[in-house]
Amino acid sequence: MDESIYLxxxxxxxxxxxxxxxxxxxxxxxxxxxxxxSAPRPxxxxxxxxxxxxxxxxxxxxxxxxxxxxxxxxxxxxxxxxMLEFGVADETAWQVGLSCGxxxxxxxxxxx
Amino acid sequence: xxxxxxxxxxxxxxxxxxxxxxxxxxxGRDRIVREGDHVAGDLGAAISDAFRTGNSRSxxxxxxxxxxxxxxxxxxxxxxxxxxxxxxxxxxxxxxxYPVEIIDPRTAFATPERFPDVALHAEWPQDVLKxxxxxxxxxxxxxxxxxxxxxxALKAALDARCFYVGALGSRKTHAKRVERLLALGxxxxxxxxxxxxxxxxxxxxxxxEIAVAVLAQTIHAFRSRGLEAKGAVA
Numbered sequence: 001m002d003e004s005i006y007l008x009x010x011x012x013x014x015x016x017x018x019x020x021x022x023x024x025x026x027x028x029x030x031x032x033x034x035x036x037x038s039a040p041r042p043x044x045x046x047x048x049x050x051x052x053x054x055x056x057x058x059x060x061x062x063x064x065x066x067x068x069x070x071x072x073x074x075x076x077x078x079x080x081x082x083m084l085e086f087g088v089a090d091e092t093a094w095q096v097g098l099s100c101g102x103x104x105x106x107x108x109x110x111x112x
Numbered sequence: 113x114x115x116x117x118x119x120x121x122x123x124x125x126x127x128x129x130x131x132x133x134x135x136x137x138x139x140g141r142d143r144i145v146r147e148g149d150h151v152a153g154d155l156g157a158a159i160s161d162a163f164r165t166g167n168s169r170s171x172x173x174x175x176x177x178x179x180x181x182x183x184x185x186x187x188x189x190x191x192x193x194x195x196x197x198x199x200x201x202x203x204x205x206x207x208x209x210y211p212v213e214i215i216d217p218r219t220a221f222a223t224p225e226r227f228p229d230v231a232l233h234a235e236w237p238q239d240v241l242k243x244x245x246x247x248x249x250x251x252x253x254x255x256x257x258x259x260x261x262x263x264x265a266l267k268a269a270l271d272a273r274c275f276y277v278g279a280l281g282s283r284k285t286h287a288k289r290v291e292r293l294l295a296l297g298x299x300x301x302x303x304x305x306x307x308x309x310x311x312x313x314x315x316x317x318x319x320x321e322i323a324v325a326v327l328a329q330t331i332h333a334f335r336s337r338g339l340e341a342k343g344a345v346a
Contacts, residue, residue: 006128007125042168081140
């Protein structure tokens with residue numbers, strides 16, 4: 001159980017995103033905005049991605065991060081935010097899915 | 113996300129102040145709302161709810177969809193007194209999601225043997241609180257019965273607007289404590305915030321039962337933050 005009452009700055013996605021921004025990197029922020037059924041990460045969880053594909057945090061505990069990173073690259077390029085939806089693999093157009101059977105909605109936006 | 117919004121949000125989070133990040137999912141605009149800021153209408157009601165519960169969610173308001181991301185500092189419970197009640201309170205509070213710190217300068221009480229796996233300071237509250245100040249996301253329970261140890265911490269908790277302040281002792285003991293706190297410069301309205309006798313009235317008799325009563329009162333205080341003020345207006 002994580003019992004610290006202070007931010008874990010080395011692992012906190014939003015702190016890392018701010019650091020990347022200060023280093024002049026292009027950054028995208030992905031946020032879980034809705035979940036249905038069993039979802040591995042709660043609403044509000046973040047994955048942050050830079051233009052080289054480095055990422056920190058998680059939106060699904062590893063199931064769909066790869067797809068979110070790919071989408072984030074496009075979002076960094078276009079500046080246009082996207083809403084992604086993931087369910088179990090065979091029910092969606094995605095090659096990835098949530099094996100737990102839940103569904104999640106992830107909002108991906110560019111920082112700045 | 114607006115870079116300035118991110119910077120501000122991180123500042124608030126580092127300082128252990130609550131903030132809700134409001135994002136319009138239609139056009140991507142975002143802003144920070146701090147606890148106590150007034151926001152009108154359905155959106156304002158949803159934001160108040162997010163501050164109270166700490167739950168993030170999407171809401172429909174004014175014909176738009178907003179995502180509210182609630183960033184609440186982790187609450188903690190500081191206990192003045194390494195006594196029998198604290199031995200029961202520390203593990204219970206930790207399970208409930210309120211990490212505990214115990215402060216007691218009496219080294220015979222504040223021993224790791226009596227308090228395994230607890231953040232324990234065998235020092236005066238003055239010294240510990242200088243290093244790690246109290247804040248509005250901290251609860252403070254003073255249970256030593258010794259004014260020399262409790263009083264400074266109680267005054268500090270009132271000044272820091274701790275969300276919960278409780279003090280062990282009978283009504284008679286508390287009446288004397290009120291006099292001392294007034295002498296220390298605390299206001300009568302501040303002192304009225306102290307829960308004394310401590311704990312919800314569940315007829316607690318044993319130290320462990322008193323710990324349950326204190327924890328329940330702490331949780332109630334945390335989940336009803338700001339609601340007393342609104343009740344007074346209505």
